Amino acid sequence: xxxxxxxxxxxxxxxxxxxxxxxxxxxxxxxxxxxxxxxxxxxxxxxxxxxxxxxxxxxxxxxxxxxxxxxxxxxxxxxxxxxxxxxxxxxxxxxxxxxxxxxxxxxxxxxxxxxxxxxxxxxxxxxxxxxxxxxxxxxxxxxxxxxxxxxxxxxxxxxxxxxxxxxxxxxxxxxxxxxxxxxxxxxxxxxxxxxxxxxxxxxx
Amino acid sequence: xxxxxxxxxxxxxxxxxxxxxxxxxxxxxxxxxxxxxxxxxxxxxxxxxxxxxxxxxxxxxxxxxxxxxxxxxxxxxxxxxxxxxxxxxxxxxxxxxxxxxxxxxxxxxxxxxxxxxxxxxxxxxxxxxxxxxxxxxxxxxxxxxxxxxxxxxxxxxxxxxxxxxxxxxxxxxxxxxxxxxxxxxxxxxxxxxxxxxxxxxxxxxxxxxxxxxxxxxxxxxxxxxxxxxxxxxxxxxxxxxxxxxxxxxxxxxxxxxxxxxxxxxxxxxxxxxxxxxxxxxxxxxxxxxxxxxxxxxxxxxxxxxxxxxxxxxxxxxxxxxxxxxxxxxxxxxxxxxxxxxxxxxxxxxxxxxxxxxxxxxxxxxxxxxxxxxxxxxxxxxxxxxxxxxxxxxxxxxxxxxxxxxxxxxxxxxxxxxxxxxxxxxxxxxxxxxxxxxxxxxxxxxxxxxxxxxxxxxxxxxxxxxxxxxxxxxxxxxxxxxxxxxxxxxxxxxxxxxxxxxxxxxxxxxxxxxxxxxxxxxxxxxxxxxxxxxxxxxxxxxxxxxxxxxxxxxxxxxxxxxxxxxxxxxxxxxxxxxxxxxxxxxxxxxxxxxxxxxxxxxxxxxxxxxxxxxxxxxxx
Ligand SMILES: [Cu+2]
Numbered sequence: 001x002x003x004x005x006x007x008x009x010x011x012x013x014x015x016x017x018x019x020x021x022x023x024x025x026x027x028x029x030x031x032x033x034x035x036x037x038x039x040x041x042x043x044x045x046x047x048x049x050x051x052x053x054x055x056x057x058x059x060x061x062x063x064x065x066x067x068x069x070x071x072x073x074x075x076x077x078x079x080x081x082x083x084x085x086x087x088x089x090x091x092x093x094x095x096x097x098x099x100x101x102x103x104x105x106x107x108x109x110x111x112x113x114x115x116x117x118x119x120x121x122x123x124x125x126x127x128x129x130x131x132x133x134x135x136x137x138x139x140x141x142x143x144x145x146x147x148x149x150x151x152x153x154x155x156x157x158x159x160x161x162x163x164x165x166x167x168x169x170x171x172x173x174x175x176x177x178x179x180x181x182x183x184x185x186x187x188x189x190x191x192x193x194x195x196x197x198x199x200x201x202x203x204x
Numbered sequence: 205x206x207x208x209x210x211x212x213x214x215x216x217x218x219x220x221x222x223x224x225x226x227x228x229x230x231x232x233x234x235x236x237x238x239x240x241x242x243x244x245x246x247x248x249x250x251x252x253x254x255x256x257x258x259x260x261x262x263x264x265x266x267x268x269x270x271x272x273x274x275x276x277x278x279x280x281x282x283x284x285x286x287x288x289x290x291x292x293x294x295x296x297x298x299x300x301x302x303x304x305x306x307x308x309x310x311x312x313x314x315x316x317x318x319x320x321x322x323x324x325x326x327x328x329x330x331x332x333x334x335x336x337x338x339x340x341x342x343x344x345x346x347x348x349x350x351x352x353x354x355x356x357x358x359x360x361x362x363x364x365x366x367x368x369x370x371x372x373x374x375x376x377x378x379x380x381x382x383x384x385x386x387x388x389x390x391x392x393x394x395x396x397x398x399x400x401x402x403x404x405x406x407x408x409x410x411x412x413x414x415x416x417x418x419x420x421x422x423x424x425x426x427x428x429x430x431x432x433x434x435x436x437x438x439x440x441x442x443x444x445x446x447x448x449x450x451x452x453x454x455x456x457x458x459x460x461x462x463x464x465x466x467x468x469x470x471x472x473x474x475x476x477x478x479x480x481x482x483x484x485x486x487x488x489x490x491x492x493x494x495x496x497x498x499x500x501x502x503x504x505x506x507x508x509x510x511x512x513x514x515x516x517x518x519x520x521x522x523x524x525x526x527x528x529x530x531x532x533x534x535x536x537x538x539x540x541x542x543x544x545x546x547x548x549x550x551x552x553x554x555x556x557x558x559x560x561x562x563x564x565x566x567x568x569x570x571x572x573x574x575x576x577x578x579x580x581x582x583x584x585x586x587x588x589x590x591x592x593x594x595x596x597x598x599x600x601x602x603x604x605x606x607x608x609x610x611x612x613x614x615x616x617x618x619x620x621x622x623x624x625x626x627x628x629x630x631x632x633x634x635x636x637x638x639x640x641x642x643x644x645x646x647x648x649x650x651x652x653x654x655x656x657x658x659x660x661x662x663x664x665x666x667x668x669x670x671x672x673x674x675x676x677x678x679x680x681x682x683x684x685x686x687x688x689x690x691x692x693x694x695x696x697x698x699x700x701x702x703x704x705x706x707x708x709x710x711x712x713x714x715x716x717x718x719x720x721x722x723x724x725x726x727x728x729x730x731x732x733x734x735x736x737x738x739x740x741x742x743x744x745x746x747x748x749x750x751x752x753x754x755x756x757x758x759x760x761x762x763x764x765x766x767x768x769x770x771x772x773x774x775x776x777x778x779x780x781x782x783x784x785x786x787x788x789x790x791x792x793x794x795x796x797x798x799x800x801x802x803x804x805x806x807x808x809x810x811x812x813x814x815x816x817x818x819x820x821x822x823x
Contacts, residue, residue: 026387042425134446
């Protein structure tokens with residue numbers, strides 16, 4: 001009964017829902033620290049192998065900067081919408097939260113759409129997982145980021161489903177908040193990838 | 205608080221109760237999880253030990269044919285993989301599970317269900333790895349599985365796939381343990397349990413979990429990359445297609461060296477608990493001990509290429525990493541001297557736990573000294589890949605980690621199982637293991653210096669190696685006798701009624717204030733911690749009881765659940781799909797896994813409440 005979760009919940013004023021400082025939130029921060037090491041290893045691998053293009057296409061030849069820039073803007077704006085969703089939730093505005101979360105999930109799907117299209121065009125111009133070490137590293141790095149976005153979209157949809165069915169309470173608040181932290185992290189990782197893979201790759 | 209009474213009845217009916225074996229499969233109690241970690245670790249130790257004995261029989265005489273060269277490769281690979289990933293780590297994680305929440309005055313870990321998932325991922329991941337035997341092809345590329353050797357072109361069987369996926373599965377479990385215990389130790393300490401009041405075992409757990417958090421992702425990535433190479437035709441380690449021959453080694457040892465500390469720091473913690481208790485003295489240099497743990501952890505990420513001195517990375521790289529490697533001797537030396545200073549002038553009780561703890565010091569020093577010899581890059585080129593290296597890491601991992609784990613077993617056995625291990629058998633067990641260990645591994649220094657390479661399946665006569673190998677083999681069987689006495693001791697003890705006193709050793713940390721074994725809810729009232737060595741303090745300066753930090757009342761408990769076992773099971777079945785190249789099996793079970801994870805994300809466990817009687821049973 002006296003766990004920290006409950007203390008935090010009972011201390012919250014009646015009007016505005018406090019953002020939780022419970023185990024789940026610290027747990028997610030710790031998890032994200034591990035995720036940093038995960039992406040650092042993948043990025044290191046990519047940087048080590050990105051010149052090994054063999055007879056296949058190079059990044060400079062096939063990266064489509066305008067397209068990727070649009071995808072980047074879409075993903076970044078989803079960070080804004082998820083913040084708006086969390087703020088609506090704090091005002092106990094369940095409907096507002098749901099709308100913003102829907103928009104966030106849609107933006108995530110749009111981003112994945114762009115990535116799918118990009119992978120498809122690269123595949124057609126001769127770059128696959130086994131063309132070269134560059135191909136392996138590129139698809140693995142950006143693919144794992146895409147999987148993170150996909151997982152985030154499913155997470156949002158699950159929380160939406162739950163809030164539509166049962167409304168919001170303190171525990172669900174903490175779940176939405178934790179999901180939003182994850183979502184921001186995935187966006188930040190993309191900024192790093194956009195810079196190191198696409199911008200640096202185009203410059204050569 | 206006010207919400208409890210009306211909820212109590214309804215909530216009780218929500219949470220299912222499990223009995224018998226199901227109560228173990230569904231448990232989320234950190235103490236039971238700890239027990240299962242240790243029993244599973246001992247189970248796998250039987251396999252790892254049997255492999256070692258066959259290796260020693262094969263090397264008894266020159267040109268022997270006990271096993272084929274191919275089998276020999278599988279034996280030493282599985283021996284290493286088993287002892288590191290399925291024995292050393294799980295047993296230490298088991299003690300951390302069983303003891304750390306008690307030491308910080310917590311009722312459970314931060315994420316009890318995730319804790320159960322960690323356990324089942326390790327157990328099923330280990331069984332998955334060993335099931336490769338049924339597919340006729342066990343991993344055989346050495347415990348660090350160097351690529352390109354482990355690539356399809358050179359390792360055609362399924363063994364390496366089992367290695368990649370089996371270690372991935374159990375590694376996920378370890379990573380979750382890391383997250384779980386970091387949050388537990390940082391967030392769930394009882395009032396007054398400041399960081400610099402925590403027992404050193406808890407400190408070592410905290411630092412170990414940090415190491416896990418940052419060391420496991422690189423090996424996760426490494427295993428993914430190799431899985432992609434082998435299953436989907438990627439080129440990460442295929443040198444002919446632009447892949448790198450050094451990438452595996454870099455990622456592996458960025459993980460691998462911290463891994464060495466993941467399995468030694470908890471042993472440091474154990475020794476720091478046991479020595480003050482049986483020397484009847486306060487631990488010397490508490491702050492410097494905690495500091496040394498942190499410095500070792502920090503340095504351990506900057507030394508990985510000392511495993512790659514023979515790769516020809518050049519004198520600058522080699523010198524840098526030689527220096528950082530040797531630097532680790534400084535904080536380690538501080539720890540050794542602090543233990544000696546604690547013993548100095550103490551009234552030493554030579555219990556089995558203390559004997560193991562005391563033996564740790566000289567054995568670890570020997571392993572440390574040979575470690576410094578290996579850290580000297582130019583000299584390392586001579587020792588590299590010889591039995592000298594085998595001797596070194598067995599002194600660290602057996603003389604250090606395993607001696608520490610056995611010390612912990614004798615020390616915490618009453619707290620975990622409510623029974624005392626037989627001390628007389630314990631001493632037989634200790635002396636046979638201690639003598640057997642040295643007879644087995646000390647001669648390997650010599651055979652190594654005489655030029656015997658590690659991992660050779662047999663050797664020619666006339667190199668002067670035979671006699672040292674024979675001594676090693678004799679030692680291995682003395683070790684076996686020692687471990688069989690431990691097994692006998694365990695069986696004997698389990699047949700006795702549980703009658704251990706709460707505080708058999710006159711202990712210092714909070715776990716000794718509880719009954720043996722501790723009740724399901726640990727503390728009837730969360731304690732108020734008033735200083736370092738919290739329980740000892742109350743015994744010396746208070747009335748021998750902990751001060752409560754909260755009024756007595758019903759205690760909230762998490763519900764048991766079979767979901768963690770279910771998730772682990774489908775992950776392992778998806779692993780079979782991957783190994784057998786079956787998209788249907790793999791996809792189906794991956795889907796089932798995600799369905800279950802989705803349900804877990806939505807789950808709202810209201811748990812149930814128990815009302816403790818003071819010092820007794822819960823209703
Ligand atoms: Cu090392």
